[in-house]
Amino acid sequence: MPSYLHEGLLDLFRTAHSLAPTLLVEEFDVSLPDGAQMRAEPCDFTDMGPKEYRGDLALSTHDDRDQPILGVCVEIQLSKKDDRRLKWPVYVATLRSRLGCPVVLLVVTPSRQVAEWAAKPIELGPCGSVIHPLVLGPDRFPLVTDPDEARLCPERATLSAIAHGSGPYMDEVLPAFLAGLMKIDDERVKMYLDLVDDALTLAASRRLEELMKSTPEYRGRIATKYVAKGREEGLEEGRAEQAARAVRTVLTARGLELSAAQRAQLAACTDLDQLDAWLTQAVTATRTDELFG
Secondary structure, three states, X not given: OOOHHXXXXXXXXXXXXOHHHHHHHHHHOOOOOOOOEEEEEOOEOOOOOOOOOEOOEEEEXXXXXXXXXXXXXXXXXXXXXXXXXXXXXXXXXXXXXXXXXXXXXXXXXXXXXXXXXXXXXXXXXXXOOEEOOEEEOHHHOOOXXXXXXXXXXXXXXXXXXXXXXXXXXXXXXHHHHHHHOOOOOHHHHHHHHHHHHHHOOHHHHHHHHHHHHHOHXXXXXXXXXXXXXXXXXXXXXXXXXXXHHHHHHHHHHOOOOOOHHHHHHXXXXXXXXXXXXXXXXXXXXXXXXXXXX
């Protein structure tokens, strides 16, 4: 099941079809003619046979005569999975057959370790047939500090904030990212904010919230709704922490010690009903397994 991060990153490239070709030109020196048109292609790569192969996203660029000149298979990769490297050549070959033009494989990952793994050549046979993935790791995510640039492509600014929002350019990257959110719909605003906030350090996350609350332009469009929601979630988290602490206190007072796994399970629980049930059981339990068995 794809994760929220996987789907969120993929949505950036689905929404802005020009994002992948632009990054190919900037980061990998791929040559495209001026005015090339981008469009989405079917990403079901099962052209024959019973086995299904479905990639993340397929794009094509076309010249002024509407002839395809480059296909792009975009793959979002969050972890090392060797079976993916077995399927990627299928995606490339199938899209090349459909379009009748060169095709590149663009792997996008926020992890440096995964980027290093994904960049290794994929050998297809003993005679030198090789596919070289082009890997857009965090070191190659664009750096966007200009609000006007962010407004032109909020998805580009979101990638920038994910990779650079906690670094030395924090005070230029985060305001630019927020500026890029001003003219997109609320659903995408929330998704992009969640993606960035999850990637930021605690200090950078607090800086992002300060910017949303202190800048009138952002406060009116973004912060009122988003920060209020954050406070509500924070209250829920606070109640869960208090309930978990109460469970630990009762068990300790009764001489019952939690294992490391049980402490982790208790700390991770945010379900107030479950925590209340554990607290009730803690009063009479003779073993901690009766709560967490």
